[in-house]
Amino acid sequence: xxxxxxxxxxxxxxxxxxxxxxxxxxxxxxxxxxxxxxxxxxxxxxxxxxxxxxxxxxxxxxxxxxxxxxxxxxxxxxxxxxxxxxxxxxxxxxxxxxxxxxxxxxxxxxxxxxxxxxxxxxxxxxxxxxxxxxxxxxxxxxxxxxxxxxxxxxxxxxxxxxxxxxxxxxxxxxxxxxxxxxxxxxxxxxxxxxxxxxxxxxxxxxxxxxxxxxxxxxxxxxxxxxxxxxxxxxxxxxxxxxxxxxxxxxxxxxxxxxxxxxxxxxxxxxxxxxxxxxxxxxxxxxxxxxxxxxxxxxxxxxxxxxxxxxxxxxxxxxxxxxxxxxxxxxxxxxxxxxxxxxxxxxx
Numbered sequence: 001x002x003x004x005x006x007x008x009x010x011x012x013x014x015x016x017x018x019x020x021x022x023x024x025x026x027x028x029x030x031x032x033x034x035x036x037x038x039x040x041x042x043x044x045x046x047x048x049x050x051x052x053x054x055x056x057x058x059x060x061x062x063x064x065x066x067x068x069x070x071x072x073x074x075x076x077x078x079x080x081x082x083x084x085x086x087x088x089x090x091x092x093x094x095x096x097x098x099x100x101x102x103x104x105x106x107x108x109x110x111x112x113x114x115x116x117x118x119x120x121x122x123x124x125x126x127x128x129x130x131x132x133x134x135x136x137x138x139x140x141x142x143x144x145x146x147x148x149x150x151x152x153x154x155x156x157x158x159x160x161x162x163x164x165x166x167x168x169x170x171x172x173x174x175x176x177x178x179x180x181x182x183x184x185x186x187x188x189x190x191x192x193x194x195x196x197x198x199x200x201x202x203x204x205x206x207x208x209x210x211x212x213x214x215x216x217x218x219x220x221x222x223x224x225x226x227x228x229x230x231x232x233x234x235x236x237x238x239x240x241x242x243x244x245x246x247x248x249x250x251x252x253x254x255x256x257x258x259x260x261x262x263x264x265x266x267x268x269x270x271x272x273x274x275x276x277x278x279x280x281x282x283x284x285x286x287x288x289x290x291x292x293x294x295x296x297x298x299x300x301x302x303x304x305x306x307x308x309x310x311x312x313x314x315x316x317x318x319x320x321x322x323x324x325x326x327x328x329x330x331x332x333x334x335x336x337x338x339x340x341x342x343x344x345x346x347x
Contacts, residue, residue, distance in 0.1 A: 025059040026050075026075075038102055040078065040090035047087045050077050055092060062105060069105060071098055104327060110247065179276060181267035181344040182322060184285075186337045188257040188264065191234060195219060195247045197226050203243035206236050209259055217243075228253060233260045236337070257338060265296065265327040267344040272325035277346055283327045286343040296329040298346070 012206045015147040022033045024041060027049070035042040048285035050056065062069040073094050080087040094102075195201075199219030210230035217228040241253050266283055269277065283296045302324035327344060 021063070023061040023063065025061065026056065038091075038099065038106075040075070040088060042088040044086055046084035047077065047080060050080070050087075052077050052079055058089070069101075071101070073098060105145055109142060143213075179269060179273040179346040181269050181325070181346075184265055184267035184327075184342050184344040186263050186333060186340045186342060187202065187266050188259070188335075188338055189261050190237060191256045191258065192240070192252050193228060193231065193254045193256060195241075195249055195251045195253050196228065197221050198247065198249045199226060200246050201241055201243055201253065203239065208235060210234050210236070210256070219247070230256060232256065232258050235259050237338070246317050259335060262329070263333040263335065263338060264299070265329065265342060265344060266302075267325045267327055268322040269325050269346075271321070271323055274301065274325065277323075277325060281346055285327065285329060286345075286346050287333075287337065288340050288342065291337075293330060294329045294333070296327045299326045299328040 022036060022041075022123060023334040024031050024033050024043065026047065031043045031045055031047075033041045033043055051077065055074055057325045058073060058075045060071045060073070062071075076090045076092050078088045078090050194274055197219055199221035202220060202225075204215075207214070210216055210233065212230060212233055214230045215227040216230055216236065219226040219228065237255045237257045239254050241247050241251060247253065265283075267283075277298055279298050281298045283298060285294045285296050286292075287294060327345075
């Protein structure tokens with residue numbers, strides 16, 4: 001290409017004036033641009049049907065030896081000489097990518113790096129660190145909105161990452177650190193009442209709540225009736241002997257539950273998991289149906305089931321017996337829940 005390139009710098013202009021020959025296409029007509037910059041261009045010629053201040057689309061053609069670059073943008077007619085010898089336009093709505101490409105092509109053209117298509121491909125294919133390599137298209141710095149968008153995206157990423165980490169921690173804690181009872185039941189301090197003498201059991205209709213010393217059954221021994229009294233303020237849980245049955249002295253007759261003391265929950269916990277529990281540890285009791293959950297704490301760990309298992313003569317079998325953990329609810333449970341199965345977890 002034999003075109004002459006002139007690079008002029010003017011103090012009072014916002015953009016550097018360039019003498020690189022380009023062609024601009026307006027309304028289907030092509031004009032050779034003799035003076036242009038990144039802000040606009042001037043043409044020796046007449047632009048019909050356009051008035052100053054009017055905007056219209058233009059297509060810029062930057063010719064090289066064996067190829068040309070074409071850019072489409074909008075321009076505004078700034079002036080047109082009355083004699084029709086010259087007009088000038090400025091670029092409007094030039095996208096950031098187009099402006100960056102403009103700058104890149106002009107710099108490369110002036111430095112002689114790009115003359116033909118092969119030069120463009122050679123620059124693109126240079127390895128990192130080679131001279132001229134890494135000259136990427138310069139982009140304008142993001143504005144406040146762009147920076148805020150990036151900060152918001154970063155914060156969203158951090159929140160999402162924190163949420164996923166929290167879910168992972170909760171899942172691991174639930175799986176490895178939370179102890180769940182194999183079985184649990186609501187119970188009360190119970191009293192087993194035995195026969196004070198031999199006789200035939202006669203059971204009356206006991207009150208819902210028996211006062212201390214109240215008679216709730218009798219034993220007929222010969223012609224004598226012996227009363228069976230409640231040792232506490234209790235409620236009848238279960239008859240251990242059938243009414244009308246002849247019983248011997250000392251035989252269990254009934255099971256009473258103390259109503260003047262709050263209900264407890266007895267949970268069966270695997271020995272390995274139960275070793276992580278101690279009195280005072282928090283507990284969560286899930287009641288049956290829609291009664292919700294109640295918080296509580298470990299009152300004591302009862303080792304009697306394991307001690308009783310030693311009577312089998314197999315200590316290892318006794319060690320495998322579940323631990324009995326007594327949980328006290330933080331608020332009193334309704335007495336109607338006595339004997340109800342519940343779920344217990346120890347977080």
